[in-house]
Amino acid sequence: MQTLSGIPLNYYIYLSTALFCIGVLGVMVRRNAIIMFMCIELMLNAVNLLMVAFSRYLGDSSGQVFVFFIMAVAAAEVAVGLAILIMIYRNAKTSDTEVLNELKL
Amino acid sequence: MKELLLLSGLGVLALVSGLLNLRKIMMPLVLTGLLANIGFCIYDWNSNELVYNMLMMDNFALAFSIIFSATAFLWFISAKDYFADDNNFSDHYALVLFTLTGGLLLVSFTNMVMLFLGIEILSIPLFVLVGSHKTKLRSNEAAFKYFLLGSFASAFMLFGITLIYGITGSFNTQAIAVFLSQAGTVHALVFAGMLCILMSLAFKVSAAPFHFWAPDVYQGAPTHITAYMSTVVKTVAFAAFFRVFQTSFGAMQEDYMLALAIMSAVTLLVSNITAAVQENVKRMLAYSSISHAGFMLITVLTIRTHSAGILLYYAMVYSISSICAFAVLKQVKIHSGGREMISTFKGLLVRNKLMAFSMSLALLSMSGIPPLAGFMAKYMVFVAAINNDYLWLAVVGVIASLIAVFYYFKIIIVMFGNTPDDIDNSTIILPAHIRIVLVICCIGMLLLAVMPDILLTIL
Numbered sequence: 225m226q227t228l229s230g231i232p233l234n235y236y237i238y239l240s241t242a243l244f245c246i247g248v249l250g251v252m253v254r255r256n257a258i259i260m261f262m263c264i265e266l267m268l269n270a271v272n273l274l275m276v277a278f279s280r281y282l283g284d285s286s287g288q289v290f291v292f293f294i295m296a297v298a299a300a301e302v303a304v305g306l307a308i309l310i311m312i313y314r315n316a317k318t319s320d321t322e323v324l325n326e327l328k329l
Numbered sequence: 330m331k332e333l334l335l336l337s338g339l340g341v342l343a344l345v346s347g348l349l350n351l352r353k354i355m356m357p358l359v360l361t362g363l364l365a366n367i368g369f370c371i372y373d374w375n376s377n378e379l380v381y382n383m384l385m386m387d388n389f390a391l392a393f394s395i396i397f398s399a400t401a402f403l404w405f406i407s408a409k410d411y412f413a414d415d416n417n418f419s420d421h422y423a424l425v426l427f428t429l430t431g432g433l434l435l436v437s438f439t440n441m442v443m444l445f446l447g448i449e450i451l452s453i454p455l456f457v458l459v460g461s462h463k464t465k466l467r468s469n470e471a472a473f474k475y476f477l478l479g480s481f482a483s484a485f486m487l488f489g490i491t492l493i494y495g496i497t498g499s500f501n502t503q504a505i506a507v508f509l510s511q512a513g514t515v516h517a518l519v520f521a522g523m524l525c526i527l528m529s530l531a532f533k534v535s536a537a538p539f540h541f542w543a544p545d546v547y548q549g550a551p552t553h554i555t556a557y558m559s560t561v562v563k564t565v566a567f568a569a570f571f572r573v574f575q576t577s578f579g580a581m582q583e584d585y586m587l588a589l590a591i592m593s594a595v596t597l598l599v600s601n602i603t604a605a606v607q608e609n610v611k612r613m614l615a616y617s618s619i620s621h622a623g624f625m626l627i628t629v630l631t632i633r634t635h636s637a638g639i640l641l642y643y644a645m646v647y648s649i650s651s652i653c654a655f656a657v658l659k660q661v662k663i664h665s666g667g668r669e670m671i672s673t674f675k676g677l678l679v680r681n682k683l684m685a686f687s688m689s690l691a692l693l694s695m696s697g698i699p700p701l702a703g704f705m706a707k708y709m710v711f712v713a714a715i716n717n718d719y720l721w722l723a724v725v726g727v728i729a730s731l732i733a734v735f736y737y738f739k740i741i742i743v744m745f746g747n748t749p750d751d752i753d754n755s756t757i758i759l760p761a762h763i764r765i766v767l768v769i770c771c772i773g774m775l776l777l778a779v780m781p782d783i784l785l786t787i788l
Binding site for chain 1: 456466474480494521
């Protein structure tokens with residue numbers, strides 16, 4: 225069994241897959257916009273964890289550099305997302321996504 | 330390298346153009362920049378320049394850069410009022426130019442990091458552009474939906490890239506391809522990773538069953554941005570789709586072929602059937618855009634027979650027709666108090682001849698009526714499908730085209746057959762820049778129909 229600091233590599237894969245799935249479920253189930261954003265962040269951080277684990281396991285630093293890119297992009301993405309949310313809040317006075325139902329067949 | 334510096338430099342300049350009082354010369358500057366970009370691409374032809382082992386300006390990348398720059402050129406002229414009647418003109422210019430920079434990364438990447446960065450540089454400014462009608466809740470809603478599903482899809486792409494990195498130990502597309510072609514049995518995580526990347530790219534190109542965001546976002550966004558998304562953004566997203574599956578996953582074609590074939594068949598049927606019942610023209614064009622994604626997916630499916638030229642041709646033909654249709658839609662909207670129903674097009678022939686003719690040319694081209702360019706594009710796609718033993722897919726495509734003819738003709742009949750309503754029967758006087766765009770689009774559609782070889786055979 226391949227290990228990383230005494231913990232088998234498989235465990236890292238299981239953990240980050242579980243975190244990723246929790247994020248996916250959260251985005252699908254929750255209706256509050258802020259919580260949906262948090263779930264997307266959770267998905268990205270699950271990826272970061274897995275990337276760092278693989279990078280350490282392969283002895284290749286490019287994976288860790290990629291993690292910095294992901295973190296920077298995630299920050300930019302959330303900045304835009306929160307701006308959109310504030311815009312919605314100003315027009316609709318709520319952050320609940322139920323009000324967003326104008327566009328339909 | 331030159332192309333990248335040019336587009337991003339232009340974007341940064343646009344960002345400070347408000348401070349430097351460049352408002353008047355910004356539009357000519359951007360148009361010159363795009364022409365210069367096309368010039369650079371032609372100059373670099375066959376050079377296969379490698380940029381820091383991250384991007385490769387091969388002919389595929391250059392050809393797609395040329396067509397997305399040309400489309401963006403036309404779009405900038407047609408969207409002149411989007412940049413004129415606003416205090417935020419510098420932001421709008423900058424954001425659009427940054428999406429073009431992201432597009433350049435997407436057509437030329439040789440490293441998965443660049444694929445991810447390209448998608449993000451393309452998407453994040455687009456989230457803002459979609460929501461640029463700040464006080465309209467519809468625009469807000471579209472921006473929110475696009476943001477949420479866009480970042481959701483990006484997370485899937487990242488997960489896929491990570492899994493493939495874990496097994497192959499590289500982000501380089503060539504190294505991944507070499508690893509996959511040499512490995513006897515491929516690890517299950519590679520399949521999972523490939524599936525994740527396929528899903529996220531299908532999101533980006535709005536292929537079924539991941540197309541649900543597209544009609545809402547296209548309808549809610551400002552019309553100019555809808556036109557931009559369904560032309561330039563779609564073209565570069567498909568170029569990226571094609572590039573991933575051509576370089577990295579070339580060795581694993583048997584494993585994803587069936588999934589792609591089913592995906593494109595479902596896209597073709599679902600989008601065309603839903604488009605047929607739409608009364609809102611903008612939403613109908615959104616569904617038509619999804620259906621064209623279905624046709625373009627077939628070219629990804631037939632990678633084996635070098636279908637890059639067909640994708641290039643299809644994307645260009647569709648972009649020109651789409652720019653034309655959206656430009657007409659925008660003008661009709663302006664002159665009918667913001668309505669965009671099919672009935673708004675009543676008697677357009679009487680109100681303005683050029684608009685009625687160019688709109689019907691665009692719709693006929695999109696529905697694939699010979700002798701227009703759209704027919705040639707669809708014909709090439711069907712031939713490619715049949716040559717690769719996907720006869721059933723070609724049949725589905727033909728059925729989808731027949732349904733498409735029905736809803737495109739609904740608009741044409743209304744334009745030519747009816748007299749104008751009592752409410753809006755005034756003749757429409759087109760601004761000069763729209764007239765230029767419409768004429769260029771019509772000439773382009775006819776030219777591409779007569780000489781398809783200029784795009785079909787260069788790749």
